Amino acid sequence: MTTHTLSTKPGDAASPDLCSLDPTELSVSGMSCASCAAKVERALNEQVGVTATVNYATASAYINRDSTTLTVDDLIGVVEGLGYGAEPAPTDNDDLEEAAEADDAAAKAQVHDLKIRFWVSAALALPVMVISMVPAWQFRGWQWVALALTTPVVVWGALPFHRATLTNLRHGTTTMDTLVSLGVLAAYGWSLWALFFGGAGELGMKMDMSWLPATTGSGGMGDMPGMDHTIGAAPHELYLEVAAVVPTFLLGGRWAEARAKRRAGSALRSLLRLGAQEARVVAADGTEVTVPASAVNVGQLLVVRPGERVPTDGEVTGGTSTIDASLLTGESVPVEVVPGDAITGATVNLSGRLEMRATRVGSDTQLARMGRLVRDAQAGKADAQRLADRVSAVFVPIVLLIAAATLTAWLALGQPVDAAIAAAVAVLVIACPCALGLATPTALLVGTGRGSQLGLLISGPQVLEATRDIDVMVLDKTGTITEGIMSLVDVVPGPGTERAELLRLVGSAESGSEHPIAAAITDAARYELGDLPPVESLTNHPGLGVRATVISSGEHTLVLVGRPGLLADEGLVWPEGLRSRADELGSDGVTVVAAGWDGTVRGLLTVADTVRPDSERAIAALVEHNITPWMVTGDAEPVARAVAEQVGIDPDHVVAGVMPEDKVAIVARLQGEGHRVAMAGDGVNDAAALATADLGIAMGSGADVAMEASDLTIVSGALMGTVDAIRLSRSTLGTIKVNLFWAFGYNVAAIPLAAVGLLTPLIGGLAMAASSVLVVLNSLRLRRFQPTR
Structure with missing residues (x-):
């Protein structure tokens, strides 16, 4: 099940009584792209008394609603009215873990499905592209072989785009899926007509390599070069390579996107698994009874032996020991506990036998609160969307209107029906986002590939946008600077x-x-x-x-x-x-x-x-890049200030003795002051702050949950890697922008020419290929990226 997150913001257009505002969490299924999330968000916010934010990447949802006027069923009805599924999200820890596992299984299945569709489509599309674009290799009957190879790609490979288009059209909306589906079907449909009725199916036919359109001399728009006045006098061009290659490229992008989405939800699953599974409860007769940790009630007496995880939050009533509290503080020095001290669930008892009384259980524990922090923080990233998706909201309707206007204009001027259809189809084919499909995936592929060679792992394109305006870097101490x-x-x-x-x-x-x-x-x-x-x-x-x-x-x-x-x-x-x-x-x-x-x-x-050997140099490099370093740590203030002085961090930018929620609050405060904040850390206690920051950077030597909640991972754990990661991300983002310029620039220039019949299919195909080649070559420049010396 694909899910989205709706998050809350105080107040709405109707300004309901704050006492009647009810935070509601929903799971929404059926979204296919970021513009779908925007559509759901817009529909929910149009309801009186509702403030909602939708996140396509994260699998949960929050809404602030006026409970006096709207019920949960009303909200579900709004979402279902758009063609998507919705249900209340689980809130109990056990149900939440079960739902997270179910979502992971569904996401895994989706990733596998897209992977198979991509590789099968790629294997079929490659020969179609080669024989269609190289006349010398067009053997007798080649067009029928190309049709046989293209048909499975159009019918089966591109099915996700067709399915999403039908869903959107039923509810009167369009997305990039609409343009992809219509363009592919138009190219395929026109090719079928040309093969069966336009003479292109004759054995021995080859696509002409002439560079200039023909002149017909029939008057009116028929005099425009490029239009064959006598339909059937010559074989019509085929668009099979377009119908095969475009969905293949975009399937590759969807596959990468689905993998990133699945990873986004794994931080919460990792947190939930950290808790103890069993607890030793002291019965009334003094015996110890082992029960599931979820069955512990507030006030019960528990025993924790050396090496065991503390089953829930509580207070020590007997015994002394040392507790590994790095889950919360991130610090390597264990905490000494004696009777009367508070201890937290999921921390580890290192030495002595402890007796404790449960004070918080289930969703009230510190671990559960950390889980909610991670989930809520990730929900706040709804604005980090692909650049192409943001443009598609305007681009798709405009292209469809131009195609319809082209068809109408040609018919109104008395041109033949097939000529009018040809011009309209040409607009759709020219507009079909071949280079656009390459713009982000190729740059991301090369950039992330180069990053992986350097030990810098970038999770997705939304990360690249986040690096653009970063001006503050919040650093954990232990495992990051030290x-x-x-x-x-x-x-x-x-x-x-x-x-x-x-x-x-x-x-x-x-x-x-x-x-x-x-x-x-x-x-x-x-x-x-x-x-x-x-x-x-x-x-x-x-x-x-x-x-x-x-x-x-x-x-x-x-x-x-x-x-x-x-x-x-x-x-x-x-x-x-x-x-x-x-x-x-x-x-x-x-x-x-x-x-x-x-x-x-x-x-x-x-x-x-x-202190790590490269920390001082890395701090200086951040300053050179106009990024102000802060250090936020759970360690004591004298230790924190000593480390800060050693590496060159301003004492005014050091905050010590903080808990995980304090780190989140500090990041949020800096964001509220207008800063774009990056957070670098390695511990479970850093996960929520990593997710809250505009850019989360995990040190690869740390906890899995920190890496899963982050946007970038530094495999080596060296702090200098944060500088290189930001540099590489900014370079990749710049490359994507140039690619998108070529992709959209090609469309802007070519669509008007296609609409008036000035482009032959061959020139259009070559222009599409040229724009794609430029995109690929521009992306390959990222292979020359070098780390800071």
């Missing part, structure tokens, strides 16, 4: 302690912990020193540190490693100056770990998420 992996930055030994000894003992003590900070220290120690001494015993102090007995050189050393406050509480003596040094390092935005044994603090180790 590596997203904790690593050892420095080792600061205290008086009388050797650096190697400090690193060896601390690395051994931390080897029994799964905490990312401990892992960073242990990995660095092993890399630098090799094998580490064994640990005899280890006691974990959740959220604070570890105590371990390390066996080194036959001696047992009790080592205490953790936060500086832990060592002070345990009574270890701080050497002069070392404590102030710890405070100084902490203000630099790194995590400080203290270590001590034998009653004395022996040294400090600092751990941090390191």
